[in-house]
Amino acid sequence: MIYFDNSATTIPEQEVLQTFTQASLMYYANPASLHQAGNKADQLLESARKQVATLCSDPESTVTFTSGGTEANNLSIIGYANSLKHRGNHIITTEIEHDSIRNACLYLREDGFEVDFLTVNENGKVDPEELRKLIRKDTILVSIMHINNEIGTIQPIEACSRVIREFSRAIFHSDCVQSLGKLELPFPKWVDAVTCSAHKIHGLKGTGCLVTKKFKEPQAISYGGGQEHGYRSGTANVAGAAAFAKAVRISMAENSTSTYERWNKELRDCVKGEKLVRVLSPETGAPHILTLAFKGITGEVAVNFFQKHDIMISTSSACSSKANKVSHVIQAIHVPDDFSKGVIRISFGRMNTEQDIQMLSQTMNEFLKTIKKGLKQHDLE
Ligand SMILES: Cc1ncc(COP(=O)(O)O)c(C=O)c1O
Incomplete structure (x- = not known):
């Protein structure tokens, strides 16, 4: 895992x-x-x-x-x-x-x-x-x-x-x-x-x-x-x-800050320019947390996709994930409706390895391909 x-x-x-x-x-x-x-x-x-x-x-x-x-x-x-x-x-x-x-x-x-x-x-x-x-x-x-x-x-x-x-x-x-x-x-x-x-x-x-x-x-x-x-x-x-x-x-x-910063950037690069993804975590935020929102899908769909590849990520927070509602944080930062249900949070820890990140980046690319196929053309524009 x-x-x-x-x-x-x-x-x-x-x-x-x-x-x-x-x-x-x-x-x-x-x-x-x-x-x-x-x-x-x-x-x-x-x-x-x-x-x-x-x-x-x-x-x-x-x-x-x-x-x-x-x-x-x-x-x-x-x-x-x-x-x-x-x-x-x-x-x-x-x-x-x-x-x-x-x-x-x-x-x-x-x-x-x-x-x-x-x-x-x-x-x-x-x-x-x-x-x-x-x-x-x-x-x-x-x-x-x-x-x-x-x-x-x-x-x-x-x-x-x-x-x-x-x-x-x-x-x-x-x-x-x-x-x-x-x-x-x-x-x-x-x-x-x-x-x-x-x-x-x-x-x-x-x-x-x-x-x-x-x-x-x-x-x-x-x-x-x-x-x-x-x-x-x-x-x-x-x-x-x-x-x-x-x-x-x-x-x-421990000092993992620079490693987390590098991993955070690598993942941001994976989704750069993608119209159906918004990065919700600020660039100046804590590097161990990267939160993304996908257009037209639910966070649960994303969590399940990554899980099939043996990768555990979360919807916006573990507490709100089972409640199946848009969290108060996502509401407070005014994420548009078509993105607000598709939120995932990736959070790094000191047991993560470079190999883990490679797997995550690859899976992210596959995920993007899959959801693009599943969405109608106007969702991607
Ligand atoms: C910012 C923040 N405060 C408080 C808590 C609650 O901590 P605990 O799980 O130890 O009760 C959490 C846990 O998710 C948290 O992320």
């Missing part, structure tokens, strides 16, 4: 699995227990926390381990809204966030908070000027993702941060699930909190974290025994935290 759906999830790294297995067997005690075995598990947990904080550029930051990006995003959006509601009830996010931000914001809107969604241009980019117009003294939280998971847009986090800091005391959160290990994180210089997830960086599913500046932590959103320094209750996943720290370390030591 050739796997090009790395933005949906990645294959776990052997070393990460080894860390998980060893830690599960050797440090299985509950880190909250008073005995020696509990202490040892606690030491491993705290050392994983320190490692993640240090790798995220701020050893003093607060790392709250969660069950992944979705939970960390919920903790950030709902947790900050609740802890800052004495200062205001205005929240700003974008039209193209992952559902875990979007739906948490919609929930808060139902609950009485005022939420504004920044629009994006055809490249999926927000305009800091629009943010300047929307931001208010009572804005308590702004959340803007670093790299968009469906089309790879990189947002102008630094420019947005300057606006936020000039006009408000709002917390600035960024969903960095797609940028961890790929781009330098905007934390702690430009944002106050970032969301990370392990399974996008060859770590394990069900692990991730919210990293926040010290003394800027959100209120807990679930209640229990007060683990994770009170921010996230539940018996700690010590082995998961250790494996996550390992995955972050490995991914940060």
Whole structure:
């Protein structure tokens, strides 16, 4: 199998699995227990926390381990809204966030908070000027993702941060699930909190974290025994935290950017000049994501074609692929109707090889020939 759906999830790294297995067997005690075995598990947990904080550029930051990006995003959006509601009830996010931000914001809107969604241009980019117009003294939280998971847009986090800091005391959160290990994180210089997830960086599913500046932590959103320094209750996943720290370390030591850029260009060249294909990913976007839209077919047809050649790709996002609807991101960038249902996303990971890319390019050429044959002449003009 050739796997090009790395933005949906990645294959776990052997070393990460080894860390998980060893830690599960050797440090299985509950880190909250008073005995020696509990202490040892606690030491491993705290050392994983320190490692993640240090790798995220701020050893003093607060790392709250969660069950992944979705939970960390919920903790950030709902947790900050609740802890800052004495200062205001205005929240700003974008039209193209992952559902875990979007739906948490919609929930808060139902609950009485005022939420504004920044629009994006055809490249999926927000305009800091629009943010300047929307931001208010009572804005308590702004959340803007670093790299968009469906089309790879990189947002102008630094420019947005300057606006936020000039006009408000709002917390600035960024969903960095797609940028961890790929781009330098905007934390702690430009944002106050970032969301990370392990399974996008060859770590394990069900692990991730919210990293926040010290003394800027959100209120807990679930209640229990007060683990994770009170921010996230539940018996700690010590082995998961250790494996996550390992995955972050490995991914940060990697530099595949130039390889991904070359592969991205090679595929763009395959479809260049084709009237029935639109490249939705901006040229200045993250090179590991390339999203294309085909005229007159559905993304599902394309996914099946590539699958027959043992190549796994995705429709715009794994989350929206089963829903069989045009995703909110594709709608927000105004893809014309005759292209909007034919979206596919190709996403590279560090296990991909040159041979994989060759197979993908060949299959792309065959796919183009096949759909041209199947379409009527006026569709191709
Ligand atoms: C940008 C972004 N945020 C959040 C998530 C959710 O992460 P998780 O699957 O770890 O809950 C994803 C996963 O697709 C994502 O791409």
